[in-house]
Amino acid sequence: xxxxxxxxxxxxxxxxxxxxxxxxxxxxxxxxxxxxxxxxxxxxxxxxxxxxxxxxxxxxxxxxxxxxxxxxxxxxxxxxxxxxxxxxxxxxxxxxxxxxxxxxxxxxxxxxxxxxxxxxxxxxxxxxxxxxxxxxxxxxxxxxxxxxxxxxxxxxxxxxxxxxxxxxxxxxxxxxxxxxxxxxxxxxxxxxxxxxxxxxxxxxxxxxxxxxxxxxxxxxxxxxxxxxxxxxxxxxxxxxxxxxxxxxxxxxxxxxxxxxxxxxxxxxxxxxxxxxxxxxxxxxxxxxxxxxxxxxxxxxxxxxxxxxxxxxxxxxxxxxxxxxxxxxxxxxxxxxxxxxxxxxxxxxxxxxxxxxxxxxxxxxxxxxxxxxxxxxxxxxxxxxxxxxxxxxxxxxxxxxxxxxxxxxxxxxxxxxxxxxxxxxxxxxxxxxxxxxxxxxxxxxxxxxxxxxxxxxxxxxxxxxxxxxxxxxxxxxxxxxxxxxxxxxxxxxxxxxxxxxxxxxxxxxxxxxxxxxxxxxxxxxxxxxxxxxxxxxxxxxxxxxxxxxxxxxxxxx
Numbered sequence: 001x002x003x004x005x006x007x008x009x010x011x012x013x014x015x016x017x018x019x020x021x022x023x024x025x026x027x028x029x030x031x032x033x034x035x036x037x038x039x040x041x042x043x044x045x046x047x048x049x050x051x052x053x054x055x056x057x058x059x060x061x062x063x064x065x066x067x068x069x070x071x072x073x074x075x076x077x078x079x080x081x082x083x084x085x086x087x088x089x090x091x092x093x094x095x096x097x098x099x100x101x102x103x104x105x106x107x108x109x110x111x112x113x114x115x116x117x118x119x120x121x122x123x124x125x126x127x128x129x130x131x132x133x134x135x136x137x138x139x140x141x142x143x144x145x146x147x148x149x150x151x152x153x154x155x156x157x158x159x160x161x162x163x164x165x166x167x168x169x170x171x172x173x174x175x176x177x178x179x180x181x182x183x184x185x186x187x188x189x190x191x192x193x194x195x196x197x198x199x200x201x202x203x204x205x206x207x208x209x210x211x212x213x214x215x216x217x218x219x220x221x222x223x224x225x226x227x228x229x230x231x232x233x234x235x236x237x238x239x240x241x242x243x244x245x246x247x248x249x250x251x252x253x254x255x256x257x258x259x260x261x262x263x264x265x266x267x268x269x270x271x272x273x274x275x276x277x278x279x280x281x282x283x284x285x286x287x288x289x290x291x292x293x294x295x296x297x298x299x300x301x302x303x304x305x306x307x308x309x310x311x312x313x314x315x316x317x318x319x320x321x322x323x324x325x326x327x328x329x330x331x332x333x334x335x336x337x338x339x340x341x342x343x344x345x346x347x348x349x350x351x352x353x354x355x356x357x358x359x360x361x362x363x364x365x366x367x368x369x370x371x372x373x374x375x376x377x378x379x380x381x382x383x384x385x386x387x388x389x390x391x392x393x394x395x396x397x398x399x400x401x402x403x404x405x406x407x408x409x410x411x412x413x414x415x416x417x418x419x420x421x422x423x424x425x426x427x428x429x430x431x432x433x434x435x436x437x438x439x440x441x442x443x444x445x446x447x448x449x450x451x452x453x454x455x456x457x458x459x460x461x462x463x464x465x466x467x468x469x470x471x472x473x474x475x476x477x478x479x480x481x482x483x484x485x486x487x488x489x490x491x492x493x494x495x496x497x498x499x500x501x502x503x504x505x506x507x508x509x510x511x512x513x514x515x516x517x518x519x520x521x522x523x524x525x526x527x528x529x530x531x532x533x534x535x536x537x538x539x540x541x542x543x544x545x546x547x548x549x550x551x552x553x554x555x556x
Contacts, residue, residue, distance in 0.1 A: 099339060101346035104231065106186040106211045107218025111227040112501045114165070114397065121165040123397045124357065127217055127231040130157025131208060152209035155216045157305070160226065162394045167357060169365040171400040173390060173536075174306070175220075176370065177298050178379045179204045184222045186215035201376070213340075223382070224391040230354075233340040248277030249312045251286055251304075252547035255555045259285065259292035266291040270556070283308070294549035299370065303537070304548050306368035310541045314363050366541030367400040372533050384435040386533040388470070393530060400532045401540065412496070416480055418487035424508060426451060426459040426488060431469035431511040439466050440517040447512050450520055454491050462509075472513040472522050475502040484508050492522055 116122050131153035156177040163170050180201040187194050188211040195210040207216040217228050252275045259266035269285035269292065271278075278286055286308060293300040345351065372386035382388075393400060418424070428448040432440040444461035451459035472494065476485035478501075485499045485508050492510075502509075516522045532538050539546060 099341060099346050099351075101341055101343045102212055102231075103189045103214040104342040104344065105217045105221065105228070106189065106214035107184040107222065108503075109184060109218065109222055110503045111221040111225045112503075113227050114395075117165045117397075119166070121167075123165045124163040124230075124354075125226055125228045125394075126161045126163075127213075127220055127228050128157075128159040128161055129155050129208065129213055129216055129231060129233050130159075131155055131233070154205040155208035155213075156205050158204065158216065158220070160220060160224075160228070160394070162226075162397075163357060163361065164399065165397050167360040168404065169367070169399045169401060170358070170361040170541075171394055172306075172309075172366070172368045173394060174302050174368070174370050175204060176302060176373055176380050177205050179371070179373065180376055180379045180381050181219060181223055183207050183210065183215070183219050186211040186218055188212070189214070201379075201381075203379075214342075224395065226391060226395050230342050230345045232345070244280045246279075246312075246315060248279035249283060249308060249315060250275050250277050251308060251311060252276075253550050254547050255550040255552070257292050257550045257554055258556045259289045259554060261291055266554075292551055292554035294551050296551060300548075302370055303539075306370075306539050307546045307548065310363065310366070310368060310539065310543065310546070313366065313541060314544075363541035365399070365401060365403065367532075368539040368541065369400060369532065369536040372535035383535055386535045389529070389533050390536050392528075393532060398530050400536070400538060402532065414479075414482040414486050416483040418483040421455040421487070421491070422457040424456055424458060424484045424487065426456055427462045427505070427507060427509045428459060429462045429465050429467055429509060429511045431467035431472075431513050432517050433466055433468040434470075434514045435468075437514070437517075443512045443517065447510065447516075451488070451491075451510070456488070456491070459510075467511055469511050469513040470515065471498070471525060472516045473498045473500055473511050475500050475505045475509045475511065477501070477503060477505050477507065481508055493524075494522060495525060498525070 114122050154177075157174070158177075159172050159174045161170065161172050181204045182200045183195075183198045183202050183204065183206070185195065185197045186207075193211070195215070204216075204219060207219045213231050213233060217231055220226070221228055251271075253271050253273060256273050257269060257271050259269040267285040267289040269282070269289045287305055288301070289304060290296060290298060290301045293304055339351075341351070345354070369390065372383035372390060373380040374383045390400075426448075428444045428451070430439050430444040432443050444463060448459045448461040474485045474489050474494065476482055476499065482499070482501070486496055488508060488510060489496060489499050515526075
């Protein structure tokens with residue numbers, strides 16, 4: 001029987017240039033409040049909007065009042081522990097009642113599920129979320145910034161972990177905390193409160209307090225059109241205790257570093273030049289450090305987090321520092337008791353199976369990347385072209401390390417026969433807008449008339465919508481309309497790969513893309529460039545030579 005936690009309310013107080021006492025250093029200079037910049041048009045945060053469930057217990061445990069903070073590093077550590085030889089049964093024995101769960105997606109849009117490969121396998125996408133909230137004395141001590149105690153958390157760390165369908169490679173895409181996006185409409189599952197869709201320049205890290213982590217998942221799906229299967233979260237104290245349990249993680253700096261300014265800002269990290277095994281609070285300082293690394297930005301911090309994660313995974317796979325069943329038991333306890341996951345992942349067997357899946361990938365086939373971005377004042381926005389290229393590679397299950405080529409899926413005709421052409425209702429939308437060009441006028445009406453001329457008497461333009469699609473595609477909402485959608489594609493000479501299932505439409509919908517701005521015949525699809533953009537700053541999980549560059553002003 002599940003038990004809901006008592007909800008917490010309260011406005012989050014933040015001050016400009018808050019010291020680096022949490023996962024982040026606080027606001028940037030000139031920032032008026034978290035969320036939309038002064039010229040934006042987003043919706044102010046309205047409180048945390050979280051609900052929680054605890055697995056097992058049958059009512060033997062009181063609902064928790066506290067809100068757990070989240071962290072990707074401990075999350076991945078916890079899952080990999082479950083897949084480490086000898087650790088799986090420990091989870092069942094000691095921790096079956098410890099899992100907490102929350103809703104997966106609070107939005108109205110769901111990205112289409114990926115098409116299985118020839119072997120019937122599908123990729124797995126997990127969103128890892130890290131928050132700066134401080135909700136207990138232990139976490140408060142580690143997180144600092146007492147004025148934020150009890151306030152709604154911000155999703156200051158967001159990473160999408162993609163495990164390939166054949167389980168040969170893994171990709172991670174992180175999003176800078178200062179990214180401005182459009183956050184979709186989300187509905188709080190506890191009280192039904194609706195948070196309306198924001199404007200296009202809203203701080204992505206505030207998605208967490210618009211109903212819960214399910215709104216952060218909805219934001220990622222809207223941006224990337226990647227189907228997310230699960231999310232995972234873990235708290236501050238989990239990072240410290242688990243780093244201690246494995247005996248430390250090796251990291252490298254190219255100079256002595258002390259992350260502390262004259263004003264007292266900084267994480268306090270103090271290391272000598274070279275490689276150091278860090279653990280406990282020192283590991284937490286590394287993950288939080290912005291002041292001290294070259295550039296002094298959130299991008300630098302993300303790079304340091306990538307290095308830490310790669311080193312952590314390598315050490316777990318080597319099982320160094322884990323020499324006894326007692327050590328494994330303690331590590332498993334600390335890891336899993338700190339976890340919060342989506343409802344579908346909230347069982348011992350599913351977590352254990354997930355750990356086994358993740359450990360199939362070697363560090364050499366693990367690639368860490370950052371979403372390509374460009375600056376928008378002091379914030380960042382997805383870089384046109386490059387960001388979508390990276391998302392497409394993940395969406396199409398193409399390895400980011402460039403090794404191995406994905407075999408093109410064989411086009412499969414629908415089992416559902418198509419209706420007669422004159423009985424198929426088709427809505428035509430203009431998706432010719434691009435980053436550099438305005439929509440081609442009248443394309444929806446022109447193509448609708450073209451379809452009518454081909455015998456599709458029920459084709460009609462949708463003049464209320466202007467979209468931006470790189471290539472022409474056909475969407476359908478459910479299996480019984482797949483055959484109709486494929487029939488429309490065939491009549492236009494479009495490949496079946498252009499037919500996509502989508503919950504965003506209510507019937508067969510042809511979106512005329514930027515590739516078909518004129519003429520009566522859609523162009524043949526161009527051969528796609530499957531290279532990972534240089535701006536994604538890819539880092540291999542097997543790279544042991546990676547070393548953070550230190551700002552000369554922070555050496556000692």
